[in-house]
Amino acid sequence: MADACPRCNAAVPGERCPQCGLVVALYLSSLEKLRRGPSGAAAATGTPATPTATPGARTTSPADSTASPSRVGLFRPPPAASPPAGAAAPGAGPSPSATRRLVFHGSTGGLFGIQVVNVLLTLLTVGVYYFWGKARVRAYLMSGTELEGDRFAYHGTGRELLVGFLKGVAVFVVPVTLLSVLPQIYGVPDEVTRALAVLLWLAGLLLVPVAMVGSRRYRLSRSSWRGIRFSFRGPIRAFVGIFVTGSIMASLTLGLYYPFFVTKRQEFMVSNAYFGSRKFDFDGRGGDLFRPFIVMLLLFLPTLGLSWFWFSARRQRYFTEHTRFGTTRFRSEVTGGRLAWLTLSNLVVLVVTLGLAWSWTVVRGLRFTLRYTSLEGPLDVADVHQDSRAATATGEGLAGLLDADFGVS
Numbered sequence: 001m002a003d004a005c006p007r008c009n010a011a012v013p014g015e016r017c018p019q020c021g022l023v024v025a026l027y028l029s030s031l032e033k034l035r036r037g038p039s040g041a042a043a044a045t046g047t048p049a050t051p052t053a054t055p056g057a058r059t060t061s062p063a064d065s066t067a068s069p070s071r072v073g074l075f076r077p078p079p080a081a082s083p084p085a086g087a088a089a090p091g092a093g094p095s096p097s098a099t100r101r102l103v104f105h106g107s108t109g110g111l112f113g114i115q116v117v118n119v120l121l122t123l124l125t126v127g128v129y130y131f132w133g134k135a136r137v138r139a140y141l142m143s144g145t146e147l148e149g150d151r152f153a154y155h156g157t158g159r160e161l162l163v164g165f166l167k168g169v170a171v172f173v174v175p176v177t178l179l180s181v182l183p184q185i186y187g188v189p190d191e192v193t194r195a196l197a198v199l200l201w202l203a204g205l206l207l208v209p210v211a212m213v214g215s216r217r218y219r220l221s222r223s224s225w226r227g228i229r230f231s232f233r234g235p236i237r238a239f240v241g242i243f244v245t246g247s248i249m250a251s252l253t254l255g256l257y258y259p260f261f262v263t264k265r266q267e268f269m270v271s272n273a274y275f276g277s278r279k280f281d282f283d284g285r286g287g288d289l290f291r292p293f294i295v296m297l298l299l300f301l302p303t304l305g306l307s308w309f310w311f312s313a314r315r316q317r318y319f320t321e322h323t324r325f326g327t328t329r330f331r332s333e334v335t336g337g338r339l340a341w342l343t344l345s346n347l348v349v350l351v352v353t354l355g356l357a358w359s360w361t362v363v364r365g366l367r368f369t370l371r372y373t374s375l376e377g378p379l380d381v382a383d384v385h386q387d388s389r390a391a392t393a394t395g396e397g398l399a400g401l402l403d404a405d406f407g408v409s
Contacts, residue, residue: 100375104367105151106144111359114140131165132158141366142223148379155229156222164218172207176200209243210236216269225275228386234272242268259293260286266319275325276384284322289315309343310336320373328379334372342368 005017016023118133135158142154179200183193213236220230246261263286270282296311313336320332346361 098378100148100379102370102373103146104144104370105146106140106363108360108363111140111363115359131161134161147225150226153224154222155224205244205247206240209240213239220273228276228384231274232272233274234268239268259289263289270323277387278326278384281324282322284318289318306340309340313339326380328375328377331374331376332372
């Protein structure tokens with residue numbers, strides 16, 4: 001009895017399928033090599049991956065032990081597809097050597113549609129809808145990101161962002177405006193004006209770390225994965241001390257303290273972040289980035305500033321690789337050249353299109369980040385339970401007012 005072709009299922013009286021022209025023996029040999037891989041038994045012993053068989057004879061191989069009794073003869077359907085890298089077999093525990101990657105399933109077109117609606121409604125509502133549009137964009141990007149078959153979710157609302165913005169105005173804009181305008185109206189002495197300027201500088205120096213912690217706390221509390229929320233539990237007072245000390249030291253050392261400052265800042269932000277009841281950890285040291293920072297400074301002028309991208313990629317790799325979640329470590333493979341190309345090309349496209357390509361640059365940047373970031377080691381979250389903390393959007397409102405890129409991963 002003739003066997004069936006593994007591609008079109010037609011009867012094959014000889015070596016070649018009369019319907020699709022497939023050489024069945026070569027096809028099955030290729031599948032067998034792909035199934036076994038370079039570390040399989042065939043590669044280890046140096047023997048051919050597919051043994052020679054006469055037509056009509058049954059070939060014995062390790063795969064036959066799992067074949068159905070009806071699969072007789074040389075020809076049989078191709079083996080089942082292997083699970084993706086990092087995925088554990090059904091019923092198996094987490095693989096110690098697993099490598100996992102986040103995947104973004106959104107599209108430029110989908111985000112562009114949201115962008116168009118947001119712009120129109122923001123214009124019609126004289127800017128009020130901006131906060132709802134911002135929440136929609138975050139929800140789209142978050143829900144399009146997947147890890148191990150499960151999507152992330154964003155739970156923030158436009159109303160929360162609007163209330164946070166109004167609180168930020170009351171805390172920051174109103175006092176600054178009064179301290180800046182009233183002395184000029186009443187003609188106060190110059191000494192008082194200079195003292196008020198120093199006071200405003202100190203207030204700004206304190207408000208920036210408050211905004212950073214508040215923004216971090218709010219965004220993590222509104223993000224979840226597999227129904228479990230993230231949270232941030234770092235005390236504001238501790239970070240204010242880190243930020244103020246770091247800013248002053250960086251100024252006194254003409255910027256040489258910068259690597260130590262940003263590393264301490266990253267440590268605070270990462271080590272106080274939680275997924276449910278389990279915290280993240282960071283074990284980086286500022287001294288490890290000091291030499292790359294000096295090299296960047298020496299090459300800054302000769303490279304017309306391009307050495308900054310090299311240092312930024314080095315810093316990103318270092319911060320990522322020194323971040324842990326339980327036994328899982330993060331890893332980054334981004335390089336300075338790729339980062340420079342992404343940043344500069346996105347900037348050129350935005351200028352040429354007058355901002356219309358914003359959605360394309362956002363999706364491109366997110367996919368770039370995920371492409372070069374991975375999680376290594378077992379990811380066991382069976383004992384993680386919900387333990388989120390309440391957070392307001394006031395810090396988020398302050399961050400929006402300051403319009404600052406805090407550079408915290």
